[in-house]
Amino acid sequence: MIVVGELLNASRKAVGTAIEALDADYILQVARDQLEAGADYIDVNAGTFMNKEGEYVEWMVRLIQDNTDAVCSLDSPDPEVLNRALKVHKGTAMINSISLEKERYDQILPIIAGTDLKVIALCMSDEGMPVTREDRLKIADRLINDLCRNNVKLENIFVDPLVQPIATDQSYGMEFLNAIEGIMTGYPGVHTMCGLSNVSHGLPNRKILNVSFAIMAVAKGLDGLIVNPLDRQMMASLVAAETLAGRDEYCEKYLDAFRSGNLL
Amino acid sequence: MNILEQIRDAVVEGNAGQVKEFAQKAIEEGFGAAQILDEGLIGGMNIIGPRFKNNEIFIPEVLKSARAMHAGMDVIKPLIVSSDIQEKGTIVIGTVAGDLHDIGKNMVIMMLEGSGFKVIDLGINVPTEKFVKAIEEHQPQIMGLSALLTTTMKQMKNTVETLLTLEPRPKILIGGAPITQKFCDEIGADAYAADAASAAEIANMLIGSN
Numbered sequence: 001m002i003v004v005g006e007l008l009n010a011s012r013k014a015v016g017t018a019i020e021a022l023d024a025d026y027i028l029q030v031a032r033d034q035l036e037a038g039a040d041y042i043d044v045n046a047g048t049f050m051n052k053e054g055e056y057v058e059w060m061v062r063l064i065q066d067n068t069d070a071v072c073s074l075d076s077p078d079p080e081v082l083n084r085a086l087k088v089h090k091g092t093a094m095i096n097s098i099s100l101e102k103e104r105y106d107q108i109l110p111i112i113a114g115t116d117l118k119v120i121a122l123c124m125s126d127e128g129m130p131v132t133r134e135d136r137l138k139i140a141d142r143l144i145n146d147l148c149r150n151n152v153k154l155e156n157i158f159v160d161p162l163v164q165p166i167a168t169d170q171s172y173g174m175e176f177l178n179a180i181e182g183i184m185t186g187y188p189g190v191h192t193m194c195g196l197s198n199v200s201h202g203l204p205n206r207k208i209l210n211v212s213f214a215i216m217a218v219a220k221g222l223d224g225l226i227v228n229p230l231d232r233q234m235m236a237s238l239v240a241a242e243t244l245a246g247r248d249e250y251c252e253k254y255l256d257a258f259r260s261g262n263l264l
Numbered sequence: 265m266n267i268l269e270q271i272r273d274a275v276v277e278g279n280a281g282q283v284k285e286f287a288q289k290a291i292e293e294g295f296g297a298a299q300i301l302d303e304g305l306i307g308g309m310n311i312i313g314p315r316f317k318n319n320e321i322f323i324p325e326v327l328k329s330a331r332a333m334h335a336g337m338d339v340i341k342p343l344i345v346s347s348d349i350q351e352k353g354t355i356v357i358g359t360v361a362g363d364l365h366d367i368g369k370n371m372v373i374m375m376l377e378g379s380g381f382k383v384i385d386l387g388i389n390v391p392t393e394k395f396v397k398a399i400e401e402h403q404p405q406i407m408g409l410s411a412l413l414t415t416t417m418k419q420m421k422n423t424v425e426t427l428l429t430l431e432p433r434p435k436i437l438i439g440g441a442p443i444t445q446k447f448c449d450e451i452g453a454d455a456y457a458a459d460a461a462s463a464a465e466i467a468n469m470l471i472g473s474n
Contacts, residue, residue: 011414011442047414048442077415103362128364128388167323168367201367202323 002224005039010048031064037229045075054081079107094118100125113150120158136161136179158193167202184221193224215241268303275308278328280335287339297343305336309378317461330374351382356398357408358386360419365412371460379464392423411440421451435470
């Protein structure tokens, strides 16, 4: 499971305040906590700052990489912000994200074409949000093929089939899950990735829905997740789910997690 | 409990079958469409709104009540055409260009309709020109704009700038996850609503101030 730590997002109030105040201690602490909890990438987002987004993202990337071994997920639709961050980023960053929306596609593609960057490919097009499994697979197919034609390696693509709130339509859960299965079986070597907390939007006790949905998605083949890695129940459940899904030979990761005290 | 109260309670419970049955019965008992609508159907949604706002009930329950309300509307519709019901006002609503989100906007529409407004939904990814054209065509009292992304807030600002130049112009009500009262003040919109239930309350206030 490839975990992207989602906490350094400017739309979270404490983080937004820390970014604006250039509070290096706070930002670093959140980055370190996430790495310790098992994050593979640290998502860096300053999207609420219209004119200073690039400056803040660059500052965060430098700060985090000067003090930790982290690699970042650069979270912005703005090519200037991404290029600025990439100039200072060490190692192979993840770009969050490209989609089939024309403007976004045209702006992000030149950044990743022919590189070894990882990229999240969002199943969204100018026709709107996908609803069914078929809608998602259609967009995923075009994105995967277009990216590969532009010399992006299949194994660097993380398709996000887009989670929608189950509160608004009971079919949304399974349409997403079946899309994960379709993508993972249809394009061997590609990855899937999602932020799944949207599934519980509008409902109480969101945590249990999020964890249950993550487990169901892992069973369908999901191998990447944008998540709060400090959520111990979630992280333990992901380990258990991968073991149960047959993706943990000799239950090695499960037992590692047990011995390091990470199963709660 | 009279039949209108029964309709109201069935809307609150989200029982579409009962609402239909009671609405039919109310017509047979001689109640007019306006009364069934105001005291029964809208009365029910008026109870739902604050409960939703206070987290006593949740999105699926609001959707269920809205479905029940619509079932009742279908029953009284043939009467409305011939009767003298006056719509409270017209609201044109849409998600701004570049933004494809519609779930929140649709919740707002439901609460506005539940509150007795006529709502024209322009959908998602709506360019400024389309908002302007809709104002000419429908002469709404209120224009509702939604943006769910920090990136499309800029677009909302642009659209609002254009709408503010129209003469006469509708009141502009904005909302969406990243939107704040501060942003609303900055771009010069008339009002900001934090959630679907507040949107209906504020729309009522805006109409009152017209």
